[in-house]
Amino acid sequence: MATGSIMANEEQELVLTRVFDAPRELVFKAWTDPKQVAQWWGPHRFTNPVCDLDVRPGGAIRIHMRGPDGTVYPMTGVYNEVVEPERLVFTSAALDADGNPMFEVLTTVTFAEQNGKTKQTMRARVIKTTTHAAPYLKGMEAGWTQSLERLAESLAKA
Amino acid sequence: MTPDHLTTTFAALSDPTRRAILARLVTGQATVTELAAPFAMSLPAVSRHLKVLEHAGLITRGREAQWRPCRIKAGPLKEVADWVAHYRRFWTESFDRLDDYLRDVQKKEKNHGHRKHHGK
Numbered sequence: 001m002a003t004g005s006i007m008a009n010e011e012q013e014l015v016l017t018r019v020f021d022a023p024r025e026l027v028f029k030a031w032t033d034p035k036q037v038a039q040w041w042g043p044h045r046f047t048n049p050v051c052d053l054d055v056r057p058g059g060a061i062r063i064h065m066r067g068p069d070g071t072v073y074p075m076t077g078v079y080n081e082v083v084e085p086e087r088l089v090f091t092s093a094a095l096d097a098d099g100n101p102m103f104e105v106l107t108t109v110t111f112a113e114q115n116g117k118t119k120q121t122m123r124a125r126v127i128k129t130t131t132h133a134a135p136y137l138k139g140m141e142a143g144w145t146q147s148l149e150r151l152a153e154s155l156a157k158a
Numbered sequence: 159m160t161p162d163h164l165t166t167t168f169a170a171l172s173d174p175t176r177r178a179i180l181a182r183l184v185t186g187q188a189t190v191t192e193l194a195a196p197f198a199m200s201l202p203a204v205s206r207h208l209k210v211l212e213h214a215g216l217i218t219r220g221r222e223a224q225w226r227p228c229r230i231k232a233g234p235l236k237e238v239a240d241w242v243a244h245y246r247r248f249w250t251e252s253f254d255r256l257d258d259y260l261r262d263v264q265k266k267e268k269n270h271g272h273r274k275h276h277g278k
Contacts (some may be wrong), residue, residue, distance in 0.1 A: 014242070014245065016245075016246075016250070016253070018253050020256070020257055020260050021261070022260040022261075022264060023262075026260060026263065026264070027256075027260065028264075030256060030259060030260060036259070037256055038254070040252055040255035040256040040258075040259045041252055041255075042248065042251070042252055042255075043247060043248060043251035043252070044251050044254070044255065067207070076218070083232050099268070120253075122249065126165070126168050
C-alpha cells in the first residue's frame with residue numbers, strides 16, 4: 001500500500017513523500033542495487049538499458065532511460081552521501097542532445113521506519129544551470145513553490 | 159524546453175518578492191508605484207526586481223516614459239510548469255513501479271522463505 005503527497009516546503013524545495021509497505025533495508029536495496037533500480041526507474045512502460053550505479057560518495061550514476069517510442073533519455077549524476085539504510089544524496093543532470101548537462105538537481109532521499117513500513121521522503125532542488133546563466137545566477141539558489149506552480153498553471157490555462 | 163530560459167526563469171522566481179509581484183500582475187497590469195505599495199521597499203529596489211523579471215521574459219513593460227505599466231508574460235512560466243509537471247510525473251510513476259516491485263519481491267520471499275533458503 002502506498003500513500004503519497006507532493007508539496008513545497010519553506011525552503012522552496014519540491015518534496016515528495018511515500019509510504020512503502022516494506023522494511024527499510026529492502027527499500028534501500030531497491031535504490032542501490034542497479035539491477036533493481038533498472039526495474040522501477042522512470043515512468044510506466046520505460047526501460048533502462050543502461051543503469052550503472054557506483055553507490056558511494058563521489059561514485060557515478062549513469063542511466064539511459066528508454067521510452068515506449070524508443071527515445072533514449074540519458075542522465076548522469078554523482079552520489080554526495082550514502083548512509084545505509086537511511087539516506088541517499090545525489091546530484092543529477094539531464095543531458096541535452098549533445099550530451100551537455102542542461103541543469104542539475106540535488107536530490108535527497110531519506111528512509112524512515114514507520115511500524116514496519118518505510119516512509120520515504122524525497123527533496124529536490126535545482127542547483128545549477130548552464131554556464132551562460134551562471135554569472136547571472138551567482139549567489140542565488142533557484143527553487144520553486146507550490147504557489148508558483150499554481151500561478152504557472154493558471155497562466156498556462158489563460 | 160530551452161535550458162537557459164528555464165534556469166533563468168527559475169532564478170527569477172527564486173525570490174519571494176518577485177513571485178509576489180507576478181502574483182499581483184496575474185490580476186492585471188500595474189505601474190512600479192502600484193507594485194511597490196505592498197512592500198516595505200524603495201522604488202529603485204522594486205525596479206531592480208522588475209528588471210530581473212523583464213530579463214527572464216516574465217514581464218513586459220510599456221513604452222510610455224512616465225507610466226510604464228508592467229504586464230505578465232505566460233511563456234516562461236509555462237516552461238517551468240511543464241518541467242515541474244514532467245518531474246512530478248517521472249517520480250510519481252517511478253514510485254508506483256517501486257511499490258509494485260517491493261510487493262513482488264516480498265511475495266516471492268514469502269513463497270520461498272520458510273526453508274530459510276537464501277539463494278545465491
